[in-house]
Amino acid sequence: MSIDRHFMVSLAAAATASMLLAAAGAVLSAPSGTLAAPASFASIADPTERSAAYFSELGKVLTHPRCTNCHPATDRPRQGDAARPHQPPVFRGPDGLGLASLRCSICHGSSNFEPAGVPGHPEWHLAPAEMAWEGKAPREICAQIKDPARNGGRSLEDLVRHIGDDTLVGWAWHPGGDRTPAPGTQQEAKALVEAWIKSGAACPN
Incomplete structure (x- = not known):
């Protein structure tokens, strides 16, 4: 030759x-900014590996600033795509709605206030402290949300409704302003959660 x-x-x-x-x-x-459908993983023959792959894909949402800003590692929320510490300084408070001196609802109304760039929703609040996962890898978040002691007392079925149907969670895909939406859509995320649970709820390595 x-x-x-x-x-x-x-x-x-x-x-x-x-x-x-x-x-x-x-x-x-x-690709970044999108979510693969559960059918995309059909070529993974091993059910456990396929289940872990579903969660890895969902991890693109769970580790996105739209989620981690409200699931902070401390009692102080984050803001924006850069996850800056919230300004003015505010803190979780015993009910996740802020301290008595500065409640979330003082600034956050029932919808976004675009002139000032302030996000809003009728139930605006921080996730419970036991659901803090800012800075964690998908495998760590996976183990956490399967544990009722660290996921707000939710069952796996509750997680489907929380991620797939909760309108405050849904805000992450329609955040307005110059905020980057969470990858994919809420219904695509719901489909991944459902597929993950049905396949054994395995966690990625």
Whole structure:
């Protein structure tokens, strides 16, 4: 085989390998800003691996600033895509609605107030302290939300409704202003949670 012929064969093999790798990646995760449907993981034969893959994809939502800003590691919420400490300084309070001296509802109304860039919802509040997962990897969040002592006392079925139907959670996909929405849609996230539970609720490594 000539050098040119050998080069062309090698190039073709490399291109084929690249396409195969790209295809495999497409199965395991959708592009940034989107969510893969559960059917995208059908080629993963092992149910436990497939279940973990569902959660890894859902992790794109759970680790996004729209979620972690309200699930902070401390009693102080975060703001914006850069997850800056909330200004003015506010704190969780015993009920997640702020301290008595500065309640969330003082600034956060029933809907976004776009002139001032203030987000809003009728139930605006922080997640319970036991549901703090800012800075955690998907595998750590997975173990946490399966544990009723660390997920606000929710069952796995409750998590489907919380992530898939709760309108405050749904705000993350329609945040307004210059905030980046959570990846995909709320219904796509719900489908991943349902598929994850039905396949055994395995956690990624």
